Amino acid sequence: MAKITTVIDIGSNSVRMAIFKKTSRFGFSLLYELKSRVRISEGCYELGGFLQERPMQRAISALREFKKISQAYKSRKIFCIATSALRDAPNSKDFIKRVDKECGVKIKIIDGKKEAFFGAVACANLSHSRDGIMVDIGGGSTECALIENGRIKDMVSLNLGTIRLKELFFDKKLDLKEAKNFIQDAFNALPDSFVHSNIFGVGGTIRALAKLIMKQTNYPFDLIHGFEIDVKKHIDLMAKIIKSKEEKLEEMGIAEERMDNIQGGFLILSMLIERFKTKNITTCGVGIREGAFLVDLLRSHHYVIPNGINPSLQYLHDTFSFHQENKNLKKITLRLFDLLSSDFKLKDSDKRLLLMAGLMVHIGSCIDFYHENKHSAYLVKYALSYGFSHYERIFISLLIAFSEKKNPKDSDLQDYKMYSFDIYTLQILSYILSIAKILGSFYDNSIDFSYQQKRLVISGISDNFIILEKISRLARPKDLSIVFGE
Amino acid sequence: MAKITTVIDIGSNSVRMAIFKKTSRFGFSLLYELKSRVRISEGCYELGGFLQERPMQRAISALREFKKISQAYKSRKIFCIATSALRDAPNSKDFIKRVDKECGVKIKIIDGKKEAFFGAVACANLSHSRDGIMVDIGGGSTECALIENGRIKDMVSLNLGTIRLKELFFDKKLDLKEAKNFIQDAFNALPDSFVHSNIFGVGGTIRALAKLIMKQTNYPFDLIHGFEIDVKKHIDLMAKIIKSKEEKLEEMGIAEERMDNIQGGFLILSMLIERFKTKNITTCGVGIREGAFLVDLLRSHHYVIPNGINPSLQYLHDTFSFHQENKNLKKITLRLFDLLSSDFKLKDSDKRLLLMAGLMVHIGSCIDFYHENKHSAYLVKYALSYGFSHYERIFISLLIAFSEKKNPKDSDLQDYKMYSFDIYTLQILSYILSIAKILGSFYDNSIDFSYQQKRLVISGISDNFIILEKISRLARPKDLSIVFGE
Numbered sequence: 001m002a003k004i005t006t007v008i009d010i011g012s013n014s015v016r017m018a019i020f021k022k023t024s025r026f027g028f029s030l031l032y033e034l035k036s037r038v039r040i041s042e043g044c045y046e047l048g049g050f051l052q053e054r055p056m057q058r059a060i061s062a063l064r065e066f067k068k069i070s071q072a073y074k075s076r077k078i079f080c081i082a083t084s085a086l087r088d089a090p091n092s093k094d095f096i097k098r099v100d101k102e103c104g105v106k107i108k109i110i111d112g113k114k115e116a117f118f119g120a121v122a123c124a125n126l127s128h129s130r131d132g133i134m135v136d137i138g139g140g141s142t143e144c145a146l147i148e149n150g151r152i153k154d155m156v157s158l159n160l161g162t163i164r165l166k167e168l169f170f171d172k173k174l175d176l177k178e179a180k181n182f183i184q185d186a187f188n189a190l191p192d193s194f195v196h197s198n199i200f201g202v203g204g205t206i207r208a209l210a211k212l213i214m215k216q217t218n219y220p221f222d223l224i225h226g227f228e229i230d231v232k233k234h235i236d237l238m239a240k241i242i243k244s245k246e247e248k249l250e251e252m253g254i255a256e257e258r259m260d261n262i263q264g265g266f267l268i269l270s271m272l273i274e275r276f277k278t279k280n281i282t283t284c285g286v287g288i289r290e291g292a293f294l295v296d297l298l299r300s301h302h303y304v305i306p307n308g309i310n311p312s313l314q315y316l317h318d319t320f321s322f323h324q325e326n327k328n329l330k331k332i333t334l335r336l337f338d339l340l341s342s343d344f345k346l347k348d349s350d351k352r353l354l355l356m357a358g359l360m361v362h363i364g365s366c367i368d369f370y371h372e373n374k375h376s377a378y379l380v381k382y383a384l385s386y387g388f389s390h391y392e393r394i395f396i397s398l399l400i401a402f403s404e405k406k407n408p409k410d411s412d413l414q415d416y417k418m419y420s421f422d423i424y425t426l427q428i429l430s431y432i433l434s435i436a437k438i439l440g441s442f443y444d445n446s447i448d449f450s451y452q453q454k455r456l457v458i459s460g461i462s463d464n465f466i467i468l469e470k471i472s473r474l475a476r477p478k479d480l481s482i483v484f485g486e
Numbered sequence: 487m488a489k490i491t492t493v494i495d496i497g498s499n500s501v502r503m504a505i506f507k508k509t510s511r512f513g514f515s516l517l518y519e520l521k522s523r524v525r526i527s528e529g530c531y532e533l534g535g536f537l538q539e540r541p542m543q544r545a546i547s548a549l550r551e552f553k554k555i556s557q558a559y560k561s562r563k564i565f566c567i568a569t570s571a572l573r574d575a576p577n578s579k580d581f582i583k584r585v586d587k588e589c590g591v592k593i594k595i596i597d598g599k600k601e602a603f604f605g606a607v608a609c610a611n612l613s614h615s616r617d618g619i620m621v622d623i624g625g626g627s628t629e630c631a632l633i634e635n636g637r638i639k640d641m642v643s644l645n646l647g648t649i650r651l652k653e654l655f656f657d658k659k660l661d662l663k664e665a666k667n668f669i670q671d672a673f674n675a676l677p678d679s680f681v682h683s684n685i686f687g688v689g690g691t692i693r694a695l696a697k698l699i700m701k702q703t704n705y706p707f708d709l710i711h712g713f714e715i716d717v718k719k720h721i722d723l724m725a726k727i728i729k730s731k732e733e734k735l736e737e738m739g740i741a742e743e744r745m746d747n748i749q750g751g752f753l754i755l756s757m758l759i760e761r762f763k764t765k766n767i768t769t770c771g772v773g774i775r776e777g778a779f780l781v782d783l784l785r786s787h788h789y790v791i792p793n794g795i796n797p798s799l800q801y802l803h804d805t806f807s808f809h810q811e812n813k814n815l816k817k818i819t820l821r822l823f824d825l826l827s828s829d830f831k832l833k834d835s836d837k838r839l840l841l842m843a844g845l846m847v848h849i850g851s852c853i854d855f856y857h858e859n860k861h862s863a864y865l866v867k868y869a870l871s872y873g874f875s876h877y878e879r880i881f882i883s884l885l886i887a888f889s890e891k892k893n894p895k896d897s898d899l900q901d902y903k904m905y906s907f908d909i910y911t912l913q914i915l916s917y918i919l920s921i922a923k924i925l926g927s928f929y930d931n932s933i934d935f936s937y938q939q940k941r942l943v944i945s946g947i948s949d950n951f952i953i954l955e956k957i958s959r960l961a962r963p964k965d966l967s968i969v970f971g972e
Contacts, residue, residue: 030855034927036952058951065952069927222857285856319852320805366805367869369516370771371708375868382861383853441520441555465544466522466551 004031004075005296007289008066010082010107012041012139012163013204013261015059017066018289019073022297026305027314029385030290032073036062037257041085041140045167049088051095059095063103079292080107083115084140084161112141112157118291120145120152122284123200125294125305128226128389129282132198135272136287137205137265139163142186144272146194150304154193160186162205165264176242179264183271190275197279199272201229202287205265208258210283212237215253220415221381225285226390231273238266286386312386313359316379320363329440332447333358336432339451340480344428353392354429357399360384361437364400377401391419395426402430403437407475427477438470450485459485490517491782492556493775494549496568496593498527498625498649499690499747501545503552504775505559508783512791513800515871516776518559522548523743527571527626531653535574537581545581549589565778566593569601570626570647598627598643604777606631606638609686611780611791612772614712614875618684619762622773623691623751625649628672630758632680636790640679644672648691651750662728665750669757676761683765685758687715688773691751694744696769698723701739706901707867711771712876717759724752772872798872799845802865806849815926818933819844822918825937826966830914839878840915843885846870847923850886863887877905881912888916889923893961913963924956936971945971 003022008015019032042055063080070078086092086109096107110118119136123129124147134145140161146153160183169179201210210227213219213234219227241252242263249259272278295303305311337351357380364375377397384393394416402408408426439447439461446460461467462484476482489508494501505518524544530536549566556564572578572595582593596604605622609615610633620631626647632639646669655665687696696713699705699720705713727738728749735745758764781789791797823837843866850861863883870879880902888894894912925933925947932946947953948970962968 029852031851033855034952037955061949062952065928065950072927223854224856365517366515367865368709368871369519370710371868378864379853382857385854441558442551463547464551466520466548469523 004073005293006066006070006073006075006078007292008063008078008080008105009288009292010038010040010059010080010086012083012085012161013037013039015040015062015066016289017070018293019070019075020290020293023315023318025314026297026309026311027318028293028297028311029315029319032069034066034069036066038062039139039163041089041163043167044085044089045140045164048090050091051085051089056095056098060099060102063099063105067103067105077296078105079296080105081118081288081292082107082109083288084112084138084159087111088140112143113155115141115288116143116145116155116157117152118288118295119143119202120147120155120200120291121294121298121303122286122288122291123147123202124150124152125298125303126225126286126290126311126386127200127282127284128387128392129198129200131196132200132282133194133196133276133278134200134202134284135206135269136202137162137268138203139261142268142272143202144190144194146191146196147200152303154191156189156191156194158186158189160268162261162264162268165267166261170263176267179267180271183268187271187275194275195277197277199276199278199281200284201269201281202284204258205262205269206281206283207285208254208262209234209238209266209269209281211255212253217418219418221390221394223285223382223390224283225385226388226393227283228389229281229283231279231281235270235273238270242266242270310387312384312388313356316360316363316383320366320379326359326362326440329358329361329436330355332436332439333432335449336435336456339449339456340428340432343451343454344425344480346425346428350425350429353395354399354432356380356392357396357403357429357433358436360396361400361403361433373401373403373405394419395421398426399430399433402426403433404470404474407477424477428480431474431477431480434474435471438467438474442467454479455481455483457483457485462486490559490561491779492552492559492561492564493778494552494564494566494591495774495778496524496526496545496566496572498569498571498647499523499525501526501548501552502775503556504779505556505561506776506779509801509804512783512795512797513804514779514783514797515801515805518555520552520555522552524548525625525649527575527649529653530571530575531626531650534576536577537571537575542581542584546585546588549585549591553589553591563782564591565782566591567604567774567778568593568595569774570598570624570645573597574626598629599641601627601774602629602631602641602643603638604774604781605629605688606633606641606686606777607780607784607789608772608774608777609633609688609770610636610638611784611789612711612776612797612872613686613768613770614873614878615684615686615768617682618686618768619680619682619764620686620688620770621692621755621758622688623648623754624689625747628754628758629688630676630680632677632682633686638789640677642675642677642680644675646672646754648747648750648754651753652747656749662753665753666757669754673757673761680761681763683763685762685764685767686770687755687767688770690744691748691755692767692769693771694740694748695720695724695752695755695767697741698739703904705904707876707880709771709868709876710769711871712874712879713769714875715767715769717765717767721756721759724756728752728756796873798870798874799842802846802849802869806852806865812845812848812926815844815847815922816841818922818925819918821935822921822942825935825942826914826918829937829940830911830966832911832914836911836915839881840885840918842866842878843882843889843915843919844922846882847886847889847919859887859889859891880905881907884912885916885919888912889919890956890960893963910963914966917960917963917966920960921957924953924960928953940965941967941969943969943971948972 016035021031022028136143142158142160145155364372367375380397502521507517508514622629628644628646631641850858853861866883
């Protein structure tokens with residue numbers, strides 16, 4: 001039985017719950033998520049930070065329901081953390097007592113550094129990028145953390161947030177300049193080392209930006225986590241939204257619930273981009289909740305998932321149980337790649353993705369054996385949530401989709417123009433995968449390969465007409481011939 | 487660890503292997519399938535049925551490989567059965583000895599009745615239809631079995647097959663009339679009770695017909711098992727192919743490997759249709775191998791899967807582990823259905839499909855929680871292999887896809903015109919499902935429903951603003967209003 005863990009976080013804007021299912025030592029997946037727009041800090045920035053009675057009641061009602069749902073999922077642990085809104089509230093202790101008594105949930109207030117740490121642990125372990133500054137713009141505070149080669153170097157929490165800005169400046173229709181000065185002052189807390197071309201973008205503000213851009217550009221892949229934003233191309237969009245009247249926001253495609261805090265959020269983000277000299281934002285669908293879960297999971301591993309382990313791959317393996325034959329398949333894949341790589345200009349990064357494709361090429365049979373390829377490609381595309389870029393997920397899924405099928409053509413890639421896949425590389429790699437799939441089921445040590453001048457020789461299979469038939473039928477990439485030796 | 491079972495059958499045309507994975511008492515799924523076009527009976531119908539040396543060698547080579555693969559899948563049992571080709575061969579005993587010695591595989595020759603029984607057990611248990619005549623046209627023999635209400639009433643094996651006809655008539659360019667007379671003679675073995683509007687179509691000939699029709703009609707759902715053929719609409723196509731020159735077959739879209747036996751197959755089929763007065767063919771992707779597996783699985787159950795159990799649903803449940811909340815969801819679904827059914831003219835069959843949708847609405851979260859609906863719909867469509875018609879699979883998957891989303895519109899159903907779904911029924915049912923999903927997570931006994939004059943009243947949730955928010959946001963079907971009571 002999988003272990004189920006719940007993380008609840010009480011932010012200024014929403015109370016959110018994530019329930020995680022752990023399937024093996026490092027394999028896990030998000031089982032359930034729920035948010036309630038409690039706005040616990042409503043009205044409090046103007047009133048010395050004191051939590052108000054109605055928002056507190058909303059929070060208690062939400063937490064009571066969250067607890068019930070968590071129990072229905074047979075969750076064994078609940079971590080409930082609270083951030084800026086409770087940190088700043090003089091009456092937070094009373095609230096915590098009430099929640100404990102009325103809901104049976106123990107809230108732990110974490111300081112800004114810890115909050116930044118949780119977000120950074122999530123990004124460092126679950127994003128495909130290894131370097132950048134984690135930025136989590138919340139309702140009451142904004143956390144930043146510098147990540148280098150997957151390690152967290154420094155963290156800081158700024159007293160800046162979307163609700164805070166809204167109540168102090170936007171609601172009062174004050175000049176934008178005053179908000180900017182306020183933000184600039186808060187930036188004094190940022191260390192000088194915080195300069196980086198990449199931002200890991202956590203939280204609702206950056207997710208909203210990603211959604212807007214995906215819509216505007218007809219992005220073919222409806223997934224937030226891992227979506228890359230080219231700052232140069234989209235900085236004007238942010239500027240436009242910051243200056244818009246609130247009435248105009250709906251026309252521009254802003255979701256209703258995001259309407260009243262997106263301007264403050266974009267203002268903070270665009271000023272951080274300038275300050276950090278950032279060129280690219282890696283959107284992160286993960287954040288403080290995944291971080292809190294990982295900090296518990298990785299407490300004896302220095303908060304780093306060991307090298308070579310991917311939690312989604314592990315989860316897929318645990319859930320959809322791969323076949324036995326993959327060892328042979330891997331061996332053959334590597335051998336063929338090494339033989340062909342120099343002539344066909346294959347890169348090391350191609351090798352990694354090809355091996356991933358080999359690992360997952362059969363998982364689709366758990367949906368329907370007769371359309372294994374299609375379903376394996378689907379699972380790679382949609383279930384390989386953590387640690388892969390969109391480019392990588394689509395590349396792997398294309399390799400699988402084309403294996404033992406027709407050669408990929410330009411028209412097959414029409415949806416994915418922005419990735420500029422090299423069609424010839426796809427052909428060669430999916431051909432390697434096809435041969436490895438066929439021989440993977442039959443492998444014995446008598447099979448050998450050699451290669452010279454665009455001729456691949458496979459020997460030791462001449463008496464196996466099932467293999468011969470299957471390999472002969474494969475669509476070959478141009479400029480490669482195949483010969484069966486003794 | 488799941489139990490793995492292998493079934494190999496040696497037919498006149500091909501040797502095929504299917505490997506099944508059993509996930510619980512009645513839950514199973516096809517893990518792997520492989521065929522090798524051995525043509526064991528090549529040349530033998532002209533030579534007194536004696537198996538020839540080269541075909542025997544091909545069979546031995548194939549069986550050796552099959553055995554290896556079966557072992558790689560950690561299969562615990564191998565059933566290897568042989569049909570017509572070995573039944574008729576005077577030298578079959580020698581062949582069986584050689585296979586045992588050289589491959590370690592024990593072949594069991596089954597008689598025609600048993601062959602018909604296996605096919606019938608597969609159709610009766612794994613098709614959505616409960617009544618009809620199972621027809622399995624093979625290379626050397628054709629099996630028929632009468633099935634009434636899921637029970638097998640009578641079985642017969644005819645000495646008619648595609649390879650037999652080819653060698654005796656088509657290869658010799660004899661007049662079609664002679665083949666027809668030969669078939670008509672063989673029909674004398676058919677009992678008079680074999681008359682039915684429905685044929686369960688098993689085997690390559692009928693699969694080839696289904697594929698042709700799916701291609702010609704742009705059928706939107708690339709699945710053989712469960713595909714229905716309206717005889718009246720397509721009988722001319724068969725007649726045309728029977729009379730065509732072999733050269734013309736490729737143009738008509740016949741696969742190469744099917745080319746040399748499709749005419750004999752269609753001739754037998756069209757004459758059986760006439761004889762049985764058949765109006766509809768239910769294409770079966772299952773046959774003798776699934777039957778042999780089921781006969782072992784169901785040996786203490788009179789070869790019938792117990793009422794109310796569906797092996798694919800069970801398999802999905804075992805593999806993708808549904809959530810805990812489904813009991814509440816089911817209770818609420820039933821209650822709402824009963825309240826609304828008479829006013830909105832909902833049928834009993836709608837209820838069954840709605841309950842199925844409720845059972846599977848959350849399974850997609852195992853792929854990606856954030857797109858649960860989409861993935862649940864995908865899994866229903868593609869993984870619910872046995873016991874559901876295409877109409878039912880698509881209907882259930884639409885209910886899930888639309889739940890908690892926009893109201894379905896005609897344009898959403900464009901691909902599925904041939905099913906003539908009632909859009910308003912879909913709206914009502916997916917609305918019921920949406921409410922049941924939302925309340926299913928929160929259910930407590932204080933929730934109650936009442937309904938009068940197109941007004942649905944939900945009481946006992948007025949203090950739960952998460953629920954209120956979610957239900958209020960749902961797209962409602964027209965003519966239904968919703969009120970929250972105390």
